[in-house]
Amino acid sequence: MRFMVIVKASPESEKEGHRPDPQLLADMGKYNEELIKAGVVLAMDGLHPSSKGARVKFSGDSITVVDGPFTEAKELVAGFWLWQVKSLEEAIEWIKRAPFGNRSGKGEVEIRQVFEMEDFAPILSKEEIQYKVAKRAELPNQTFKK
Secondary structure, three states: OEEEEEEEOOOOOOOOOOOOOHHHHHHHHHHHHHHHHOOOEEEEEEOOOHHHOEEEEEEOOEEEEEEOOOOOHHHOEEEEEEEEOOOHHHHHHHHHOOOHHHHOOOOOEEEEEOOOHHHHOOOOOHHHHHHHHHHHHOOOOOOOOO
């Protein structure tokens, strides 16, 4: 099963030019190495503050672009991992080991299961699923495991 672990933004991470504590970065690097050695990580990255981003809203034929920054930092994403684990419980056990509380004192992540093509079996034929899986395998830097 694949899970996206979404690291929530904070008022600090939303500040232009914010740099995390160097010790936290070192601790996170060690944690990421553990995840990689265990074969858990498929992808991971941090994101620039929302002031460097935009939101695109669709309503019928209308498209509206709103430049950042955005309010409510707690609803924004500061970074993510994409993990391959056996269950939600395993993902929770891994995230409990993350060094978030060590230096910053607080933080929040959200763990969400990623759809697999097989999840659409009730509405897609076996051939359609196989085709979509094959197309996904053609993506550059393909890291998805079965």
